[in-house]
Amino acid sequence: MSRRRPRLIATDLDGTLLRDDKTVSDRTVAALAAAEDAGIEVFFVTGRPARWMDVVSAHVHGHGLAICSNGAAVVDLHAGRRMVEVRSLDRATARDVVTTLRREAPGTAFALEFTDGIRHEAEYPPLHFDASVAVGPAEELLHEDEPGAGAPLLKLLALHPDLTPDGFLALARTAAGHRATITRSSPTALLEVSGLGVSKASTLALCCAERGISSDEVVAFGDMPNDIEMLTWAGTSYAMGNAHPDVVAAASGRTVANEDDGVAAVIETLLAAP
Numbered sequence: 001m002s003r004r005r006p007r008l009i010a011t012d013l014d015g016t017l018l019r020d021d022k023t024v025s026d027r028t029v030a031a032l033a034a035a036e037d038a039g040i041e042v043f044f045v046t047g048r049p050a051r052w053m054d055v056v057s058a059h060v061h062g063h064g065l066a067i068c069s070n071g072a073a074v075v076d077l078h079a080g081r082r083m084v085e086v087r088s089l090d091r092a093t094a095r096d097v098v099t100t101l102r103r104e105a106p107g108t109a110f111a112l113e114f115t116d117g118i119r120h121e122a123e124y125p126p127l128h129f130d131a132s133v134a135v136g137p138a139e140e141l142l143h144e145d146e147p148g149a150g151a152p153l154l155k156l157l158a159l160h161p162d163l164t165p166d167g168f169l170a171l172a173r174t175a176a177g178h179r180a181t182i183t184r185s186s187p188t189a190l191l192e193v194s195g196l197g198v199s200k201a202s203t204l205a206l207c208c209a210e211r212g213i214s215s216d217e218v219v220a221f222g223d224m225p226n227d228i229e230m231l232t233w234a235g236t237s238y239a240m241g242n243a244h245p246d247v248v249a250a251a252s253g254r255t256v257a258n259e260d261d262g263v264a265a266v267i268e269t270l271l272a273a274p
Contacts (some may be wrong), residue, residue, distance in 0.1 A: 005270060007217040009035055010204055010230060013046040013056065014185070015223040016240055018261050022055055029059055031264035034271055036061040043067060043207065045200045047192060047226050049113055049154070050081040052188055059083075069113060070183065070226055071203035072154040072194050083115060087203065088152035089195045091142045097193055098138045100176045104272050105168065109136035111157040124159060150232065156180075156193035165189045171226065183226040201229035217268070220256070220264050223247055230260045238266055 011017045019025055032042055044056055044066040051074060053066060056274050057077045061202065074085040075144030094112070101108045111120035117133040119141045120126065135139060142153075168189040172182045181194040208218060217236035222228070223243040228250045231237035239248040241257035248254060255262035 004120060004217075005038070005273065006219040006236065007171060007213050008041045008208060008219075008266065009213070010045045010200075010218055010220040010223070010232075010234065011049060011263055012041045012200075012222040012227050014229075015242060015258055016221050017044070017258070017260055018055065024056060024059055024263070025113070025261055027261045028197055028264040031261075031267040031271075032059050033061065035267050038271055041213075045071075045204055045220075045230060047200075049073075049118075050075040050083060051117075053077055067200060067203050069154040069209065070185075070192055070202045071198050074203065074207065075113070081256050082184070085203075085206075086115060086122040086152050086154070087195055087198045088154060088197065089156060089193065089198070091153055092154060093143050093195070094156045094193070096138060097156060097158075097176045097180055100179075100208060102176045103162060105158075105160055105171060105250075107161055109159050109161075110127065110142050112138065112153060112154040113157065114151040114153055116151040120157075124157075132231055132261040154194070156194065158173070158191040160189040163189045183228075183257070185224040199229045200226060204230055205233060219266070221266070222251070223258065238262070 013258055035042055046068055048068055048072045050068045064076050066075050068075050073083045074088050076082045076084050092185055098110055103197050109121050111118055112126045119134045122135055144260045155204050155253035169184050172191050180196050181198050183266055184191050215233050218234040220234035220237045222231050223240040225246055231251045236253040238255045239251035240262050264268045
């Protein structure tokens with residue numbers, strides 16, 4: 001742990017800040033508020049889309065911003081989840097990735113996360129709490145003439161029913177990693193595909209640069225492969241006690257699991273330091 005108090009805390013949500021029931025504990029709420037009171041900015045940095053941010057909207061202080069969709073959007077939670085910056089995935093690139101994964105991993109089903117909602121293939125399991133804008137083949141959903149085609153594409157989601165999560169990630173990165181950023185945050189074989197160079201880390205770096213904050217002044221927390229670049233970029237980083245082994249290897253430190261308020265435990269220690 002750095003002896004110097006950080007200027008910014010960047011934390012993932014699911015499996016990190018949130019408990020397994022998707023709530024924020026009272027201890028964590030208090031720790032976040034104390035950090036803000038001490039002059040430390042807090043950024044939520046998540047793979048979640050903006051419409052899933054209600055769970056933490058009440059706990060954003062100061063700037064009110066969050067980084068969503070693995071860095072593809074910067075969202076103002078004080079202004080009704082308005083997107084203030086979008087780093088989109090080119091539709092032609094997304095079509096190329098779809099073609100490649102259909103060839104290399106037959107049986108893959110796709111969903112598309114646009115700024116105005118999600119579209120998915122019939123084979124892609126619908127989310128009971130998240131109504132789809134449209135259903136159809138990914139190639140058609142990516143067509144410029146499709147209704148809502150003016151909406152920027154944030155992420156392509158690719159789900160395989162049989163491959164292991166890490167095996168599918170390795171296969172996809174080998175086949176298409178030169179065209180896009182490919183990562184994962186789910187315990188299932190669900191990949192998240194963003195524009196090349198778009199990640200939690202690169203968008204966080206842009207937000208920090210706007211504030212004159214260096215990576216050495218950032219403390220980051222995460223638990224899954226989509227957090228690795230952010231944890232590596234930050235001057236000080238913590239893998240959760242429940243983190244993926246690759247995340248543990250990438251982080252400079254480790255805290256207890258999300259169920260045990262690992263983020264709050266570190267913040268309390270940071271604020272207690274002279």
